[in-house]
Amino acid sequence: MNAISAMEVDDLDYEKIVNAYVEINADFFIKSSEQHTMIILSQCIYNVSSESIMLRGSAQKLLSSFIDFSASILCREAPAHSEFGKEVKNADVSWTGDRVLCILRNFILKHIGDAINRGGIIIKVH
Amino acid sequence: MCSCFYTSLKYYLCMSRKSVKYHGEREIKILKLLSKRMQDRSHVMKYLDVLLSFLNKSVKDPGMVSLLLLLNGKTYNFRSLVCDCFIAFTDIRREALLAIQDIIAYLGMESTSKIINTVSPLLVDAELDVRLCICDLLESLAKIDFSLDDVVRIMSLFVAGSFASLVSDFAIVTNNWFLTCRQSVSAI
Numbered sequence: 562m563n564a565i566s567a568m569e570v571d572d573l574d575y576e577k578i579v580n581a582y583v584e585i586n587a588d589f590f591i592k593s594s595e596q597h598t599m600i601i602l603s604q605c606i607y608n609v610s611s612e613s614i615m616l617r618g619s620a621q622k623l624l625s626s627f628i629d630f631s632a633s634i635l636c637r638e639a640p641a642h643s644e645f646g647k648e649v650k651n652a653d654v655s656w657t658g659d660r661v662l663c664i665l666r667n668f669i670l671k672h673i674g675d676a677i678n679r680g681g682i683i684i685k686v687h
Numbered sequence: 688m689c690s691c692f693y694t695s696l697k698y699y700l701c702m703s704r705k706s707v708k709y710h711g712e713r714e715i716k717i718l719k720l721l722s723k724r725m726q727d728r729s730h731v732m733k734y735l736d737v738l739l740s741f742l743n744k745s746v747k748d749p750g751m752v753s754l755l756l757l758l759n760g761k762t763y764n765f766r767s768l769v770c771d772c773f774i775a776f777t778d779i780r781r782e783a784l785l786a787i788q789d790i791i792a793y794l795g796m797e798s799t800s801k802i803i804n805t806v807s808p809l810l811v812d813a814e815l816d817v818r819l820c821i822c823d824l825l826e827s828l829a830k831i832d833f834s835l836d837d838v839v840r841i842m843s844l845f846v847a848g849s850f851a852s853l854v855s856d857f858a859i860v861t862n863n864w865f866l867t868c869r870q871s872v873s874a875i
Binding site: 573581585589592594596597599600601604606 | 815
């Protein structure tokens with residue numbers, strides 16, 4: 562995710578980074594521990610403010626994917642609302658609703674808040 | 688507030704002089720030398736804590752923070768001075784990461800968790816050279832904690848791949864390559 566272009570030594574190799582993002586999906590989160598996921602999410606937050614539209618897009622997609630994954634975990638713990646719950650019946654037991662909420666509040670929402678406080682252009686993404 | 692500003696400014700002006708080393712530089716040099724001699728496990732753990740304190744994002748330099756707050760993004764003549772401060776902090780982080788890599792062989796699995804918890808927040812905004820050091824460190828950690836393999840593959844495969852391709856490009860530049868070039872030029 563920090564690939565350097567072979568053509569321009571000082572520049573990032575955007576294509577390789579985007580391909581790396583493609584590899585990370587819900588299955589990756591299921592297999593990974595919270596700590597390992599945080600490494601990827603930190604990289605993701607870094608790329609969300611990238612000047613490259615490709616990188617921003619990939620990072621935003623991954624964040625959305627993590628939020629969907631979080632919803633799955635939360636729904637698994639509350640089966641009454643299980644629109645997403647069925648997808649992660651085999652999810653690793655290490656992921657709990659509390660931990661997922663903690664990441665959403667203390668990491669993702671925190672950084673969104675920091676970005677808003679810093680100002681600049683805020684783009685609404687559907 | 689005002690005295691705080693002048694104290695900060697004086698401190699950073701001093702720091703900008705080449706004869707004066709920035710805060711932490713001398714310490715990190717000593718620590719780097721120590722890392723070559725660290726072998727006792729109990730000492731290594733304490734030493735790791737010291738190194739991690741250089742990387743801990745929650746520990747901020749109060750002088751630096753107050754100066755940045757006062758500058759508040761406006762264009763002052765000493766803006767380059769602030770840039771120098773950032774470079775200094777990047778250097779310290781990079782050196783601390785390299786020093787940790789030197790002692791990984793003496794650390795146990797329990798330390799990997801502590802290291803990852805400190806290092807991972809740096810990935811949110813660290814410069815590229817620090818990011819590369821983090822990738823190298825994660826790669827070294829994966830040798831004692833195999834569960835890191837997948838993450839390391841994602842984080843460092845491309846770094847290694849891009850450098851490898853760059854190096855392989857240079858590998859074709861041999862004596863024969865120069866001879867071929869010379870012959871091609873002569874033919875023209």
